[in-house]
Amino acid sequence: MWFRNLQIYRLGADWQWDANRLAEKLAQKGFQGCGTFDMEARGWVPPRGAEGELLVAVNRQWLIALGVEQKLLPGSVIRQYTQARLDELEAKQGFKPGRAQARDMREQVTAELLPRALVKRRLVYVWIDPVNHWLIVDASSPTKAEEVLEHLKLTLDDLPLKLFRTCSAPGTAMTGWLASNEAPAGFSIDRDCELRAAGEEKAVVRYVRHALDGDEIGRHIAGGKAATRLALTWRDRISFVLTEQLQVKRLAFLDILKEDAERQAESGDDLFEADFALMSGELPQLLADLAAALDGEAE
DSSP, rough: OOOOOOOEEEEEETTTHHHHHHHHHHHHHHHHOOTHHHHHEEEEEEETOOOOOOOOOTTTTTEEEEEEEEEEEEEEHHHHHHHHHHHHHHHHHHHHHOHHHHHHHHHHHHHHHGGGSSEEEEHHHHEEETTTTTEEEOOOHHHHHHHHHHHHHHHHSSOOEEEBBBSOOOHHHHHHHHHTTTOOEEEEEEEHHHHHHEEEEEOOOEEEEEHHHHHHHHHHHTTEEEEEEEEETTTTTTTEEEEESEEEEEEEEEEEHHHHHHHHHTTTTTTHHHHHHHHHHHHHHHHHHHHHHSSSOOO
């Protein structure tokens, strides 16, 4: 298992949980599927599918997973059924239903349709590094990460957490790297980027699989555009896209790391654990180098 996106948070220095205590808390909020009249259900599930194992611990690194189940009941379907019922009611009573009647009818229709709705399930993984005080959610957006964090706070009662912030703004730094065609130590610039103008029109230029060392990039920057996304590779081991919000997307662990994991698995280690061990061993170093490239972490 390898993360694809990183929503990055810092655990407070006073967070002193151990793995056993955390696992006990997770068990109290284990996943229960949607009931007949529920639109959504959340709960902790085994990260690698082993029944009862809600926390995987390898080399003092922890992995947990939130299961989310949602019923798909489009608003257009509810409106269609509701309007049909309201038309019947109007014909029966001889006048158009009022707002209260319409609201009650919508609620009644929703309750009737819920048991027939399709169900969508997904997992969201969370890596907790109690050694270096990182908490990372494998989510494509802050909104999806907040969904997980809300449930974790509900589970633990308290979760001292803050977003990872750096002294230099990522957008400013990425623009400088592109302008000088020089990446910070440990990184190399790849072939994807997005440049956005600051004016009212907010003109956007995107490069995909395109060399970024030409004069054209410099002209865009000189014209007032700034980098909002930039593809980078770290120490020839991990490639990713950095955003101006300090999110890491399209994370890809290069073949050398995956081969290491396979060799460990062949020697007797579980492949899931080997993958997690390598990922959780590499990412703290990447994050430390990224912080340094952005002039250190903000207080």
